[in-house]
Amino acid sequence: MNMFTLEEALNWDIKKTRQEYKDHINPVLAQMSLLLNYDRRFVRAEGTYVWDEAGEKYLDFLGSFGALSFGHNHPEVIEAVKQVNKLPNYLQVNLNAVNAALAHNLTEIMPGKLQHLFFGNSGTEAVEGAIKMARIANGKSKLVSTKGSFHGKTMGALSLTGKETYQKPFAPLVPDCIQVPYGEAEALAKEMYKGDVAAVILEPIQGEGGIILPPDGYLGDARDLCDRYDAYLIIDEVQTGLGRTGYNFACEHENIAPDIMCMAKSLSGSLVPISAVAATAEIWHKAYGSMETYLLHTSTFGGNTVASAAALTAINILVRDDLAHQAREKGQYFLNKLAPLADKHQLLKEVRGRGLMIGLEFYQHKGMMDRLTGGSLNKLAEEYTGALIQGELLNKHRIITNFTLNNPNVIRLQPPLAVSYEDLDYVVDALDDILSKYKGFVNIAFGSAKTALGSMFSRR
Numbered sequence: 001m002n003m004f005t006l007e008e009a010l011n012w013d014i015k016k017t018r019q020e021y022k023d024h025i026n027p028v029l030a031q032m033s034l035l036l037n038y039d040r041r042f043v044r045a046e047g048t049y050v051w052d053e054a055g056e057k058y059l060d061f062l063g064s065f066g067a068l069s070f071g072h073n074h075p076e077v078i079e080a081v082k083q084v085n086k087l088p089n090y091l092q093v094n095l096n097a098v099n100a101a102l103a104h105n106l107t108e109i110m111p112g113k114l115q116h117l118f119f120g121n122s123g124t125e126a127v128e129g130a131i132k133m134a135r136i137a138n139g140k141s142k143l144v145s146t147k148g149s150f151h152g153k154t155m156g157a158l159s160l161t162g163k164e165t166y167q168k169p170f171a172p173l174v175p176d177c178i179q180v181p182y183g184e185a186e187a188l189a190k191e192m193y194k195g196d197v198a199a200v201i202l203e204p205i206q207g208e209g210g211i212i213l214p215p216d217g218y219l220g221d222a223r224d225l226c227d228r229y230d231a232y233l234i235i236d237e238v239q240t241g242l243g244r245t246g247y248n249f250a251c252e253h254e255n256i257a258p259d260i261m262c263m264a265k266s267l268s269g270s271l272v273p274i275s276a277v278a279a280t281a282e283i284w285h286k287a288y289g290s291m292e293t294y295l296l297h298t299s300t301f302g303g304n305t306v307a308s309a310a311a312l313t314a315i316n317i318l319v320r321d322d323l324a325h326q327a328r329e330k331g332q333y334f335l336n337k338l339a340p341l342a343d344k345h346q347l348l349k350e351v352r353g354r355g356l357m358i359g360l361e362f363y364q365h366k367g368m369m370d371r372l373t374g375g376s377l378n379k380l381a382e383e384y385t386g387a388l389i390q391g392e393l394l395n396k397h398r399i400i401t402n403f404t405l406n407n408p409n410v411i412r413l414q415p416p417l418a419v420s421y422e423d424l425d426y427v428v429d430a431l432d433d434i435l436s437k438y439k440g441f442v443n444i445a446f447g448s449a450k451t452a453l454g455s456m457f458s459r460r
Contacts, residue, residue, distance in 0.1 A: 234260040334424045
């Protein structure tokens with residue numbers, strides 16, 4: 001038996017890590033990381049920065065898909081975890097004071113009359129909790145989501161996620177799940193007029209859809225329709241919540257309050273997994289307010305002491321440092337700097353976003369070919385222009401970004417909310433440099449191919 005210790009794993013080089021990924025985790029992911037020169041060994045992280053084993057410093061503008069609102073290894077969050085490291089972390093036979101304090105603090109900042117919370121471990125688990133709560137409390141089964149949405153990849157959340165590529169291999173999915181175009185209140189009304197909808201679930205900004213903002217008034221229209229047809233409005237704030245868009249929660253941009261709300265990602269202060277689904281007292285009591293129903297939905301690790309301590313501290317930092325306001329001001333500054341690049345460079349189609357949740361959409365190009373990589377770069381050039389730009393940002397300017405899952409020609413920019421103006425300027429200058437150097441699709445593809453092929457032959 002060949003077993004590794006933690007100390008041994010911490011000392012692996014990237015080739016060893018890649019090989020273990022190929023053998024035991026995800027071989028294709030390992031190959032793609034090599035192809036675009038993404039894989040490298042990072043040994044330190046702090047705030048907005050990470051460092052590799054060679055001492056190179058990188059800017060993290062991916063922020064783990066919006067989960068790093070508080071930055072890497074926030075010292076106060078780490079200290080909070082240390083303070084509880086001798087307490088029972090999982091002990092279901094008693095009530096947890098740290099978890100209760102977290103719930104209280106969240107009710108202080110959540111919109112509307114949201115009062116009761118269930119804690120889990122991930123965003124998709126929060127969505128599963130919202131689905132179950134809506135169905136049991138409302139008594140109806142039909143759920144409406146939107147095309148282009150992303151709510152997770154467990155079976156219930158996947159049934160609401162608006163991309164067929166993720167759904168088709170796992171059909172049949174949860175029944176009575178319908179999708180309508182995002183941002184079209186009329187289409188939503190047509191699906192609801194029969195009065196058979198239990199809940200509508202919306203992202204206030206579609207994250208994986210490509211950082212898509214709805215038309216002004218859309219969330220308010222959805223709120224009105226849910227009230228009219230006795231349906232619950234579920235707002236998925238997993239990626240947009242806790243200051244990211246310039247508000248504590250993105251639905252506050254339209255001053256609307258959901259009946260049920262999902263949150264996760266940065267909830268733990270960017271340190272450990274935790275999620276939550278919140279509901280009004282009326283809905284909670286309908287769903288779980290009796291001796292027969294109060295334990296119908298549970299989670300072994302949900303609300304554990306370590307995660308609750310981290311999240312409790314994070315919420316206090318959010319309020320104390322007014323991170324939502326920081327995100328609003330810095331985000332507007334960043335957008336103002338980025339927007340002219342779309343007029344200046346033919347590759348860049350649009351800049352959009354709110355707060356520090358910004359998307360750069362690039363034009364899609366067809367017809368590129370590259371026999372040396374068996375068509376891999378051909379595929380990237382046709383459908384993943386954003387990934388090519390992403391690779392140049394990483395390899396030439398030490399900036400970590402990523403494309404959005406449902407629209408791979410959109411690069412997301414979601415740095416920690418305390419990011420400096422100097423770092424925002426650096427990213428703008430880097431993008432300008434890349435887009436000036438590679439003036440067309442052929443140039444960016446072959447520029448990235450050069451980097452990728454060099455990596456493939458030197459690092460195998």
